Amino acid sequence: MRKDPLKLKPRAKLPEMLHMAQLHYHLAPAGVRVVMENTIDSMLSFEKKRKISIFVLASAWAAPKPDDLKIRSDFKKLKNAEVRIIDIPEIDYDSKQYKSREKFLERAKKLKEKIVKQLPLEKCSAKSPFILHCHGLPLGKNPALNYAIKLLAEQCERMKTPLWILNQVHDFAENGRPEMLLTLQYCTGKRDETFAAEIMYPNTRNIFYATINSRDAENLRTAGISEKRIFFLPNSIDTGFFSGKAITSKKKFKKQLIEEIRDYSMRSKYFFNPKRKIILSPLKCMRRKNNAESILLLKAFNYLDDKFQLIITLDAHSGPDVKYSRKVRRFVRQEGIPVVIGVGTDVTSSSEERGKYAGKVTKFSIVDLFAVSKAVMTTSMIEGFGFAFHEGWITGTPVIGRKIHYVCRDFERNGLKLGHMYKKLFVDVQWVGNCEKRLFKIFFNDVNELRKKQEMKALAKKKMLREINRTKYYRVKGSKCVDFKELSIEMQLEAIREIFKDEKNVKKFLSLNPSVGRMLKMLQKKPAELVRHNRKIVMKKYSLRAKAKRLRHIYAIGTANYLKKVKDKKIDNRKVIDKYLDLDYIHPLAMGK
Template structure:
């Protein structure tokens, strides 16, 4: 059995880290990694996996393609994929159905129809992203005249799925995928924790010096790459609301060109209005040391595939607070996790709508009003009483309990066993 792990790219981020974990968990199985681009090949080759670059797996430009263009691209993708496949290969494809490259989605479906074994590892879904869904329809339905649902969720024993949470498991069942073709595969939490017995106070002092911020305030870190769904406006709102007691930092800028203009506007907004958020902190200090030094990690994201941000920081004794995403945190809470303060919405005085649902211009106007005093902070707390507890001290017992749950339920060893058992089901 050979495992061919495939994805559009290996840029820094969640899927890349999961692919690295998968290689680490499959020590006794030959693994080949097939991607469109990989900025740091050593992260794969140093783990003993073979790396193959196939540019056709990259995100496809979202434009109108002629029938001839689409068919030519399809022929190329099929030819190059077949060169990597042997009779005992399992293709483990990440986010195949997301709609970033409909040609590849259709090609893998055609290979599955020929009998190639496919494990479709779904982190995110095109159904949640209308433009992606439209792109799939334009190519798969309009050009290739195939039923989109059949291509995305084929009824084939050699085509199986992995999902990150119970919500997506139920989603696939509702799409007609049989339960025995779905593996519930929560991501492993594999933070290396190279800092032994971290001294938070000393770490914080050093990090704050490097970031040129006061260590007298709470250090609040959003360990994320800033993209639209991470809801950075709400993060900035909270930084203003708590600026008397906190420093807010966020770790990475977006890489997707589509997201960069949004990010640039928020950075400029903070500069223009003297809002002291530290952007790109992950490029200025070591990521692990930053998480270790933080008093809290925070998330304002409104959509996640797995929600690693809710788990990972606890391993460095850093509690996680912020916006609750029910379909994500339900599984963690069912495991016994305790979250100190999570909120479902932020109400703005005189406005009967969740802050996250406002457009960027309106969010900026409200933040300006809060900054200037036209919206009183006290009224914000009256409208959102849960925020008064957001940065309350978290008991050591809660931290230790959550760490133990992570180690028991999200281990790399258990993850690897699940993967290998699923592959064996596919191979027969």
């Protein structure tokens, strides 16, 4: 991967007229749409001297007009800028398995032609090419789109058409998404791993890649993409929005917000006390967010200083996550734990604007919720980026919780100080009944099922046991322990009950995890210097201005090099598949346990 573009001195220059498009399956409110909106916003806000034409190619049912996008820049008032949404329904999710290779190729060719017709290539030139910035294609949620983009790149290379492609990776089908990987491998009606890899990672000279973290760049290199064709492009934070003044600085609005949270809690049968201090978890209640861990931490904090309550802003909406959330909600209600789940949808606006009617606030901003909280807590075990690691610092709120190594190492290289967060939260295996037998059964069955789907030999019981002992168990202060995130949801809730059933267990848990005490001190007294430092880093390295600078370098380098020959490597993602079948990357929660 090339160096962070923020650290590069400008060599290549962007043309005065910039023609580009953002492409994604759809524009439904989700993380990728936010990334696209921030990309557009950063270019319009910080490239005002340049003429910019931005197309948004997607199945646009969720945002048919440019005004539907959350873009802070008023592009209608900018003389040199235009934003257009091009609705292409065929781009949306489509996991259809075609009866034959010919049928699949026919579909992809038609889609390629439909995309080409929407691009103003006649206005472009070799020195001012069209930039097609694609999002999320390696996930393969529409294999025909993958192949259409590959065909487009090959056609443009062959005909020397002024167009190059930036494939921005947000996640991998190989990483715990077996159904998506199989959809790609069987998209032509017959299993073809080589074809699947080639449409997931097209590798013509006019295709470059961008990743939001360094681990993803390693995956691309492993699959055969040249390091010189991979750019580091972390997500950005709308620092202007999160720096805005919270209206809860006024007592009447703070009182109103607290009362609305209380009313929601009473209706939803949660336990909320207006006098308790709030710990905010701005996450959805879902498996990969590992929310039960935040409940364990809350109980530990309250054992030491009984003053806190937890708000998890969003509830789950689909699939196995609804089942997971139901178990968490039932647990906190049965145990009488001061936790509120899903209040964000009820009291905060879905946009950046507060809701107002007849001079009164009807919906608060998420910034207002940050302002009434003592800390932001994240317990996610899987993230591509993790906005929760950044947003709190901008609002002046410390961030505590679990540190995801492969994500946070990039943040720490850029200057964020996260030493107070923990990498593992240890629990004694004795706190979960038959812990080792239950975990062995989960891993043996599920890992071998994943291996079977990839036509790999099953692991024998002895080898599986060795792998589990190598990757899942730790000897800590004389006790055999497991990281809390490695337990199924039933085992997690069982562990919480067992720990707090006996004061000796609580004290042992605190001894195994000294980070709990460190984080409590941050709740009791705000670490002003740490907040100031990390706020400065986020503002400098992860703002829209920083994103604009990164994009300027990436677009300029791509424009200067898209016609140059490269030494192609054979694309093969087998090692990436193997990597994510290692037990280091497999967790019961992620598998729906």
